[in-house]
Amino acid sequence: MRLTPQQRINKLDQWKSPPSTAEEARLARARRMVTSAVKQHPPFAGLGLIVEPKGSWANNTNVSSDSDMDIKVEFTQRIFQGSPAGMTYWGLVLQNADYMGPWTPEKFRSELGIALRRASNAVDASHNVAFYVPSVPGSRPDTDVVPCFTYFHRPAFGDSRRGTVVFTKDGKHIVNWSQQQLDNGRAKNNRTGNRYKFAVRALKSVENDLAAMGKIKRLPSYFMECLIYNVPDTALKNSFSLDLAFRAALDHLRGQFNFWSLTANPDAMVEPNGIKKLFGPGQKWTQSDARQLVTAAWDYLGYGVPR
Helix, strand or coil, X not given: CCCCHHXXXXXXXXXXXXXXXXXXXXXXXXXXXXXXXXXXXXXXXCCCCEEEEECHHXXXXXXXXXXXXXXXXXXXXXXXXXXXXXXXXXXXXXXXXXXCCXXXXXXXXXXXXXXXXXXXXXXXXXXXXXXXXXCECCCECXXXXXXXXXXXXXXXXXXXXXXXXXXCCCCCEEEECHHHHHHHHHHHHHHCCCHHHHXXXXXXXXXHHHHHCCCCCCXXXXXXXXXXXXXXXXXXXXXXXXXXHHHHHHHHHHHHCCCCCCCCCHHHCECCCCCCECCCCXXXXXXXXXXXXXXXXXXXXXXXXXX
């Protein structure tokens, strides 16, 4: 299926706005549920845990058909540190040896699971990273709750960076930089006259359509935000219409994944946090995924014959 120009314009107009007030209320109820569960769990008393939304809801790039909720529960009284990508094996061993308190990652995950199950009997603790709390129809959406610890990268030169580290059930760890993602996304959105977040929502919506039609495999919604973040501001800003702005964004991305392009440099792409590389070991996507997505999106939206 390929959209006509008018169908495309109609869809882009539909996609340009964030979810409705009712949808936002559903997301807010999910946050309140987690906050209440943490506050009412006696072992967490006095720990000063931070409960915050992360991802698309916090960044205002969520779409109605994809509005699940990601919430972090951050343990701030134990701090880890390492490189932007994570800690070495021996670095983590030394930090664990220096800690004399009771709050290991395993204990924190276990206690958070107990707290959440008191709020919802349907909590699924089998996932590697987050606790999954299923939706309640008419009340709140699917919610992923991520237990994490405060994390610092302290370079020899320059300012320290604060993020979080998640210890997964399979013994690995993942470093996230959600505040940097939030700050950089807001700045890019301001520079582009709000075109950045429009384009993110539009690409997420296109991916939803393409995956539903079986044209591509389903991809993490954060990946679409990453791709649009790497589109130059000028491509998003210097257009007469939202249609032309989104066309320019897709055209730039197609060029980045064109084997024959002399200007393509996908290895230089970064996540919206500006710290982690977009492609490489440990990521849930590949350059091939990006190429298939933007090629299928270009064709689906009827922008012309791919180069």
